Amino acid sequence: EEYDGSSWSEQNDLNTGRQRGSGAGSQTAGLYFSGIGDTDATEEYNGTSWTASNNLSVGTYSMGGSGTQTAALGCGGNPYRSTTEEYDGSSWTSGGALNTARHALRSAGIQTASITFGGLTPPSGADTTATETYDGSSWTTSPATLGTARAELGRAGTTSAALAFGGFLAPGITANSEEYHVTASTITAGAWSSGGNLNQARKELGGAGTQTAAIAFGGSDPGGTAVNNSEEYDGSSWSEGNDLNTTRRTIAGFGIQT
Numbered sequence: 544e545e546y547d548g549s550s551w552s553e554q555n556d557l558n559t560g561r562q563r564g565s566g567a568g569s570q571t572a573g574l575y576f577s578g579i580g581d582t583d584a585t586e587e588y589n590g591t592s593w594t595a596s597n598n599l600s601v602g603t604y605s606m607g608g609s610g611t612q613t614a615a616l617g618c619g620g621n622p623y624r625s626t627t628e629e630y631d632g633s634s635w636t637s638g639g640a641l642n643t644a645r646h647a648l649r650s651a652g653i654q655t656a657s658i659t660f661g662g663l664t665p666p667s668g669a670d671t672t673a674t675e676t677y678d679g680s681s682w683t684t685s686p687a688t689l690g691t692a693r694a695e696l697g698r699a700g701t702t703s704a705a706l707a708f709g710g711f712l713a714p715g716i717t718a719n720s721e722e723y724h725v726t727a728s729t730i731t732a733g734a735w736s737s738g739g740n741l742n743q744a745r746k747e748l749g750g751a752g753t754q755t756a757a758i759a760f761g762g763s764d765p766g767g768t769a770v771n772n773s774e775e776y777d778g779s780s781w782s783e784g785n786d787l788n789t790t791r792r793t794i795a796g797f798g799i800q801t
Contacts, residue, residue, distance in 0.1 A: 545570060546758060548602045548801030549787040556591045559584050562623060562648055565608030566749075566795035567615040567630075572774045573797045574630065577620065579604045583643065587612055587628070597634045601626065605695075607650030607659045608795070614654040616677065623644040623665040629654055629681070639681035642777035643673040647711070649750075652702035655679035658723065670694050670713055670767035674723075674735070676702060687734045691719050695793075697750030699776075702747065706738065706754045709762065711746040716765045718744035720776070722754055739780035743772045751797035754778065756800040763792040 545553045557575065564578025571590035576585065576624040582602030586593045596721030603620030610616045618641055619625065625645075627638035641659070648662030664671045672688035688691030689707060696710030705723035710716070720738035741759060755778035763769050771787040 544787060544789065546760075546773070546784075546798075546801070551760075551787050554790055557593050558595055559586070561604075562793040563604040563621075564795050565606045566751075566797040567608045567610045568601075568612040568797045569647055570798035572612040574608075574610075574615050575795060576608065576615070576630070577602070577604050577606050577775055578795075579793075585635070587637050593654075594753060599628055600637065603646075605648075606660075607648045609650040609652050609657045609659075609715060613673040616650065616654045616657050617675075618650060618657075618659055618677075618682075619648045621643050623663075627677070637679070640673055642684045643671065643683050644743040645671060645673070645694075649698035649707065650697050651698050651700045651705040656702040658685075658702040658705050658784065660689055660698075661693050661696050661710065670711065671719070675752055676720075677748075685733065687723065690721055690735055690737065691717060693717060693719075695746040695748075697748045697757075697759045697762075698750040699750050700754040703733070704754040705758050706750075707735075708738070708750065708757070708759055708776070708781075709741050709745050709748050716744045716746045717764075718742070720781070739776070741781050742774055742783060743770065745770060747771070747792040747794070749794040751796040751798045752776075752800040758784070758796075758800045761791050761794040 561578035561580030573588035574593035745762035
């Protein structure tokens with residue numbers, strides 16, 4: 544489905560149906576990779592249709608995804624992976640390993656300047672607050688951890704202005720939002736601060752956009768029921784938008800708010 548800033552419309556389907564995959568890119572140049580159903584599959588979107596591309600080196604799901612269609616980044620994955628793969632528009636190659644192995648994490652930014660946060664860690668699957676930044680070759684653990692440990696959350700933004708929202712917070716689900724900032728005067732690697740809460744608490748939701756113009760869609764509510772809610776963030780609060788046409792959870796997204 545595509546969102547135009549006011550409503551969702553049905554588009555051509557993926558070639559391979561799957562869940563817990565990862566997205567990167569823009570609405571007219573998107574990328575979807577990994578996922579339960581075909582763990583190493585990669586597909587590219589041109590604004591109209593999906594085309595199969597070369598597979599990931601290692602099949603997995605619940606990865607963090609960021610970047611563009613021709614320079615994407617996938618990290619982590621099930622079961623508790625620390626591996627990173629980089630996509631050049633044709634094929635995947637290995638990148639630097641995460642410092643904290645995990646899955647159900649989320650990422651934002653570009654291939655050479657990305658941030659990843661949250662997820663589930665071994666051996667018990669505990670939620671984590673861990674945040675790491677990527678410089679194109681290696682990951683650095685940030686002292687700026689999430690205020691709320693969680694997994695299966697939504698994400699938007701860049702490595703210097705990211706947004707984390709919703710997600711699984713054992714034993715329930717949260718509507719909490721947090722903003723990540725890096726400024727010229729920042730001495731440390733940045734900091735997370737509280738943002739406005741989602742109107743609908745949920746996990747396994749999709750996210751796209753920037754820190755001040757984000758969109759959250761789909762997911763599952765505290766009772767485990769899939770929802771089609773769509774909300775927009777303006778940098779301080781969330782407002783209801785038109786719902787997805789198809790109710791679903793463990794969904795991926797890419798692009799900007801409109």
